[in-house]
Amino acid sequence: MTAPQTTERRIVLVAVGAAGYLAVELDDSGEETARHPLAASELAPFVSARERDASPRWVLRSARDVYPALLDEGVLLSRAHDLLLCHAILRxxxxxxxxxAPSPLWVRREPAEDAAPALFDVVGEQEPEDPITEVLAQYREQRRVMADSKDGRLTLLCAAESAGGLIAEEMRAAGLPWNEAVHESILTEILGTRPVAGGIPSRMASQAARVRAILGDASLNLDSQPKLLRALHRVGVQVESTSKWQLSxxxxxVVEPLLAYKKLSRLLSANGWAWLAEWVHDGRFRPIYIPGGVVTGRWASAxxxxxxxxxxxxxxxxADDGWTLVVADVAQLEPRMLAAMAGDRAMARAAQGADLYAGVVESGAVATREEAKYAVLGAMYGATTGDSGRLVPRLRKVYPRAMALxxxxxxxxxxxxxVSTWLGRSSPRPSEDWSxxxxxxxxxxxxxxxxAMARRRARDWGRFTRxxxxxxxxxxxxxxxLAEIRHRLRQFPESEVPAPASGAFSRHPHLAFFLHDEVILHVPKEQADAAADAVREAAEVATRRLFGSFPIDVPLDLRIAESAEK
DNA sequence: ATCGTGGGCGCG
DNA sequence: AAAGCGCGCCCACGAT
Known part of the structure; x- marks a missing residue:
């Protein structure tokens, strides 16, 4: 594990007042060397000039505050330290x-939708008297904590988390290329003809009619769980809930048409025509990504x-015309991480190659791939009963180190x-109620x-920390x-063919989507192979940076295609 | 009307 | 109502 270089130029950048910014340059020891008040119109030229001659690390209260405005102007930041994201880790x-020291000043609060933007979206506190002094003090404290972690892990984690903060805004600015015509044809094919004025699509209506006929209630609201449950009981289907696994x-x-109706209903309400109209514009889906939105460090979205x-x-x-997609995901990322963290060479051996579960079968622990999957998931989630719980003890015999962890x-x-992750993100303390x-x-x-209740709650929390x-x-x-992919894509030359809706990235290959262990890149066609190489190299670097020379495979399933369809 | 909650289901 | 972790969103429904 190597800590990022210690000598780098750093510029603190904060929004001040309604329409201005303040940039404070720091030397290696963190002392202020220059201060630049900036009007809003001066921000983009200032930042791009500094990027050109030094590519500094920008110290931001939060990338979400200042980066969207820069991206609108086509200005990218190379590196950042995101105080809001790192506060949560270092606290x-x-x-x-x-x-x-925890401070409510550094906890994000989502502003009300119609509220005026505030400098500090803080919980139950006023803005500090002097924002820049508060920001500088917070940064010094964060540097102190990172330096206290002698192996550099917290520094690496904060650098990666901050890169994530930039990437989240960049992906929103670039958007995920989304073909509305394809979406609509999928909806029409599955749901039937589009209804006028919020009615029910034809195929969905006919499934609903079949269900109502079988249940003998022509006016039954299938979306009302209690009413549907009573109707099912009346015809002798003794389920305890209306969930699909029970019905099946x-x-x-009634089961077949009801399950069909539920499936169609879900598609309509979650990703139907209304979703398309609300979330896709100019051929791009632009969700809000929330880095660190899950306590484990996973991203959430809004x-x-x-x-x-x-x-x-x-x-x-x-992909746009002249562009293509690079779609990559990791197979069984979590058990691979477990094998490496525990230094479990037997499990790492099973993880060699594309299918970890096949390796577990070869080790003789279980008989089939299906069993291997349930056993491994059960080990990581804490299964105690059922098929999964029954298989877990077998893993204890063949992978004692991983299971011990x-x-x-x-x-x-x-x-x-x-408990803590490999790089030092720690789990929350249990609530006072729990204690x-x-x-x-x-x-x-x-x-x-x-x-008995306390025991159960204790085991619940144990499964969470596990x-x-x-x-x-x-x-x-x-x-x-992600950060390494981004770093590599930034070296790519401009493309001849633009993707105009991608904003700041209209001539550059870019990350377009991220989902826990999967990425989608949108890249000019002529750069597809090079971008795919970048994705593979980045994975290799991520593995080595975390686990050094420990022999763990993290293979990618990667394809280059016009569409993200499997 | 508006809010909070639980069922249900999509994703990893 | 999955067993066994982490999410977000929609709907109905009861409380306010």
Whole structure:
């Protein structure tokens, strides 16, 4: 693991007041060397000039504050330190003796939709008297905490997290190329003719009619779970819920059309014509990505359900003319991370090649690929019952080190402790409610029902911490992968053929979509092979930066295609 | 009317 | 109502 270079130019950039900015240049020791007040119109020229001669690390309160305006002007930042994102990491980490003092000034609050933009979207506090002094002090403290982590892991994590902050804004600016005509033809094919004025599409209406006929209620609202449940009971389908997995265990004639209706209904409400009109403009889907939006470090998203795009709509993701897509994902990222973190060479051997589950079968632990999958997922999620829970103990025999790592994480959690990812992102402390419940359960006169409940809540939290270390480390690998892809794409030459709707990236290959362990790049056709190489190299670098020479494979499933359809 | 909650289901 | 982690969004429904 190598820490990023220590001598680099740094410029603190903050929005001040309604329409201005302040840039403060720092020397290597963090001392201020120059200060530039900037009117809004001066921001883009100032930043692009500094980028040209020095590519500094920009210290930002948050990329989300200042970067969209720069991207609108076609100005890119090479590197950043995002104080808001790093505050969350450095505040909670248990990898240093003295972590960052928590401050509500540095916790993001989503502003109300119609609220005027504020400099500090803070929770329950006024803006500080002197924003720039507050920003400089916060940055110094964050540097102090990063430096306290002697192996450089927190520095690497903050650099990667900050790169993610830039990439999230860049992907929104560039957008995911989305072909509305393809989307509409998928909707028409599956749902039937588009309804006028919010009616029900034809195929959906006919499925609904079949269901109502079989249930003997012509006016039944199929979207009302209690009413549907009662109607099912009336015809003898004794389900406890209307979920599809329960319905599918019955052979009644209503099951097939009802499941079909549910599927169509889901497509219509989640990604139908209304979604298309709201979220796709100029051939681009532009969701809001929220880096670090999940406690494990995974990204969340807001608007348009970006992280839940159904696979049957992937065909609508289509490159512009003269451009193409590079679609890449990692097979079984999390168990590979687990093998490497635990230094489990037997599990790493099973992970050699494209299919880890096949390797687990070869090790003799289980008989089939399906069993291997359930066993591995069960190990990482903490399954105790069912097929999965039954298979987990077999893994303990063949991969004792890997299993010890997750078992220990679960035990820490059950005891109210904190666990951390490979780079030092730590799990949240359990709530006071939880702790009180656990303390109460040890009283001599504790109610047995309360003791049982406390036990269950303890195991719930243990499953969370068990998974935290694996999911969180996978998120770190993905962040470095993303940052390295971005870094490589920036070296590419301008393209002859533009993609005008991609804004600042209209002549440059760019990341267009990211989903935990998958990326979609939109690239000029002539650069497709080079971009694919960049994606593979970036994966290799991410693996080596996290795990050095430990022999773990992280193979990509990569293809170059006009469409993201599998 | 508006808000919070639970069921349900899409994604990894 | 999955078993076994992490999310966001839609709908109905009851409380306010």
């Amino acid at each position: 909670d980490t248990d990898k240093v003796a003295r972590p960052l 265990e019955h052979s009644h004639a 608007g348009g359900g970006a992280l839940q795009l159904p696979r049957n709509l992937r065909a609508a993701v289509r 997750v078992d220990k994480a679960a035990r820490f959690g059950e005891d109210g402790g904190v 009180r419940m656990q303390a109460h359960a040890t009283d001599a006169d504790a109610d047995p029902a309360e003791v 998974n935290f270390v694996v999911q969180g480390t996978a998120a770190e690998w993905s962040l470095i992968w």
